Amino acid sequence: MANRALNFNAGPAALPLEVLQQAQEQFVDYHSAGMSIMEMSHRSAAFEQVNNETQALLRKLYGIPDSYYVLFLQGGASTQFSMVPMNLLQAGKPAAYVMTGSWASKALKEAKLIGETTIAASSESDKYNRIPDLSSIVVPENASYLHITSNETIEGTQFADYPNVPDNVPLVADMSSDILSRAVDINKFGLIYAGAQKNLGPSGVTIVIVRKDLVSDSLKHVPTMLRYDTHAATDSLYNTPPSFSVYMVNLTLKWIESKGGVEALEQYNRDKTKLIYDAIDLSGGFYRGFAQEGSRSAMNITFRLQTEELEKQFAKESEQQGFVGLKGHRSVGGLRASTYNAVPHENCKTLAEFMQDFQRRNG
Numbered sequence: 001m002a003n004r005a006l007n008f009n010a011g012p013a014a015l016p017l018e019v020l021q022q023a024q025e026q027f028v029d030y031h032s033a034g035m036s037i038m039e040m041s042h043r044s045a046a047f048e049q050v051n052n053e054t055q056a057l058l059r060k061l062y063g064i065p066d067s068y069y070v071l072f073l074q075g076g077a078s079t080q081f082s083m084v085p086m087n088l089l090q091a092g093k094p095a096a097y098v099m100t101g102s103w104a105s106k107a108l109k110e111a112k113l114i115g116e117t118t119i120a121a122s123s124e125s126d127k128y129n130r131i132p133d134l135s136s137i138v139v140p141e142n143a144s145y146l147h148i149t150s151n152e153t154i155e156g157t158q159f160a161d162y163p164n165v166p167d168n169v170p171l172v173a174d175m176s177s178d179i180l181s182r183a184v185d186i187n188k189f190g191l192i193y194a195g196a197q198k199n200l201g202p203s204g205v206t207i208v209i210v211r212k213d214l215v216s217d218s219l220k221h222v223p224t225m226l227r228y229d230t231h232a233a234t235d236s237l238y239n240t241p242p243s244f245s246v247y248m249v250n251l252t253l254k255w256i257e258s259k260g261g262v263e264a265l266e267q268y269n270r271d272k273t274k275l276i277y278d279a280i281d282l283s284g285g286f287y288r289g290f291a292q293e294g295s296r297s298a299m300n301i302t303f304r305l306q307t308e309e310l311e312k313q314f315a316k317e318s319e320q321q322g323f324v325g326l327k328g329h330r331s332v333g334g335l336r337a338s339t340y341n342a343v344p345h346e347n348c349k350t351l352a353e354f355m356q357d358f359q360r361r362n363g
């Protein structure tokens with residue numbers, strides 16, 4: 001058994017040990033080809049098989065209908081902040097954004113460079129410690145789309161339900177930090193995007209799931225590489241794809257399947273995060289959760305202690321005990337435990353016990 005850290009990194013993040021071991025077995029010689037998958041042509045039958053199978057697995061596990069394209073792109077979710085408005089924002093039809101935190105703000109910033117935008121709802125006045133009430137979200141009838149960040153990785157908030165949108169207004173979601181962590185009704189969405197490096201594999205590949213009717217071939221001024229139709233027409237093989245990352249996503253999806261699929265993972269994630277949220281809630285105020293109760297994330301658990309001194313001590317001692325990645329994002333401070341799909345239940349239990357022990361010693 002490999003010596004594995006108690007990895008609570010926010011992304012890139014823990015991958016399943018089984019996936020790493022399988023990749024290791026195939027690393028030098030992929031299916032007796034005499035070379036690694038990284039050394040093969042992306043036009044080879046072997047890589048095409050990986051590409052097609054990865055797409056098929058994603059469709060099956062996430063329930064993606066034929067009326068959607070599944071694309072494997074590069075440039076991270078950050079490039080999608082631009083590609084979404086470049087491809088979907090139409091003149092005279094504002095793009096509406098729900099402002100939930102750091103990542104929603106970055107998405108809006110890019111859309112503003114492309115066209116007209118409007119804020120549909122915001123929790124900025126509460127320091128983004130909650131998802132705005134769905135009933136408070138105002139979407140213009142003529143909006144090009146409504147954009148949400150389904151899980152705010154830095155603040156640790158997550159939409160429990162998704163907003164309804166007027167007819168003909170597609171719902172667009174940045175699911176970078178919660179894709180495939182719970183069951184979703186894909187039909188509610190016009191477009192979903194996510195970097196792979198939290199729940200699905202290593203960095204390097206970005207997943208885009210987009211309704212076919214939203215992919216237009218009549219965009220005159222959008223560069224070829226930044227158009228969805230380019231990649232849709234070529235099965236994401238327009239240019240050299242991030243082949244090793246796609247292969248790692250393939251192995252991770254097979255691992256998800258072996259665990260019983262997305263519904264089983266959803267329950268698993270709920271059970272393991274409850275251990276940590278309980279350590280916060282039962283601490284009598286020693287730990288204070290950052291996110292308001294109904295908005296808590298099952299992927300990023302953010303919490304504070306009474307003083308920054310104590311937070312520093314917590315971070316330091318946790319590192320000495322083998323925990324990695326518990327310091328909060330530099331923009332909000334405090335502490336954060338990221339508990340993506342591949343973070344084992346037993347590591348969450350060990351963290352909850354460490355929190356209780358730390359409280360006993362410092363409370």
Ligand code: PMP
Pocket residue numbers: 011075076077078079103149151152153154174175176177195
């Ligand atoms: N959106 C969210 C919700 C994220 O968590 C991140 C990365 N932490 C991004 C977008 C940016 O992703 P990338 O680094 O792949 O561009």
